[in-house]
Structure formats: C-alpha cells, structure tokens
Amino acid sequence: xxxxxxxxxxxxxxxxxxxxxxxxxxxxxxxxxxxxxxxxxxxxxxxxxxxxxxxxxxxxxxxxxxxxxxxxxxxxxxxxxxxxxxxxxxxxxxxxxxxxxxxxxx
Numbered sequence: 001x002x003x004x005x006x007x008x009x010x011x012x013x014x015x016x017x018x019x020x021x022x023x024x025x026x027x028x029x030x031x032x033x034x035x036x037x038x039x040x041x042x043x044x045x046x047x048x049x050x051x052x053x054x055x056x057x058x059x060x061x062x063x064x065x066x067x068x069x070x071x072x073x074x075x076x077x078x079x080x081x082x083x084x085x086x087x088x089x090x091x092x093x094x095x096x097x098x099x100x101x102x103x104x105x106x
Contacts, residue, residue, distance in 0.1 A: 010069065011084040015040045023079060032064055033083065040080065 011029040015022055020040035035044050047053055050062060062069045062084070069084040 010086050013037065013043070013082050015043075015080040015082075017075065017078050017080050029084075043082075 011026060011032050013022065013025040016056050022038055022040075025037070033046070035046070037040065051060065058073050060071045062071045065087050068087055071082050072081075072085070074081040074083075
C-alpha cells in the first residue's frame with residue numbers, strides 16, 4: 001500500500017506511530033532535506049524552524065529551494081506520513097484532467 005502511495009509524491013517520509021522510528025523515505029526526500037532522519041524527533045527541528053511548532057498542520061505550504069510544496073500530514077493505523085507535493089505536480093494533474101474532459105469519446 002505505502003509503495004504505491006510513495007510513487008505519487010515528490011517527497012515522503014513515514015514514521016512508525018508507536019515508537020517514532022523512520023519506516024521509509026523516498027530518494028527525493030533525501031535530496032530535498034539534507035538532514036539524516038532516524039526518528040520523528042530528528043524531524044521536529046525542521047517544523048520548529050518553518051512552522052514554530054513541533055508538528056506541521058494537516059495541510060500547509062512550504063517553500064524549499066525555490067520550490068513550493070504542499071505539505072500533508074496523515075495518521076494511519078500504525079503510521080504517521082508526511083508527504084510533500086510541488087505545485088507543478090498539481091498543475092500538471094489539473095491540465096491532464098482538463099484535456100480528458102475536453103475530449104469527446106464519441
């Protein structure tokens with residue numbers, strides 16, 4: 001389940017909800033964030049710098065390296081998921097939907 005979700009995000013990191021350890025992160029996450037994150041406590045300073053809180057809101061915008069990201073925080077049964085999606089991702093998705101809607105199958 002998580003593997004399919006990871007493919008659709010620019011960057012993602014997943015923590016175990018019980019012990020806070022890092023479950024997985026994709027290669028883009030490693031490129032964007034130049035910090036080694038082994039557990040959720042390693043990630044808290046990042047949020048303190050940007051949001052003045054130890055956790056990001058459920059949905060927020062973030063500017064990193066001149067790229068705007070939509071940051072989402074989701075809590076699943078046993079995971080805490082932070083995923084970062086650039087506005088370009090959404091713009092291309094919207095353009096694809098517009099193209100599909102404008103084509104008449106008949």
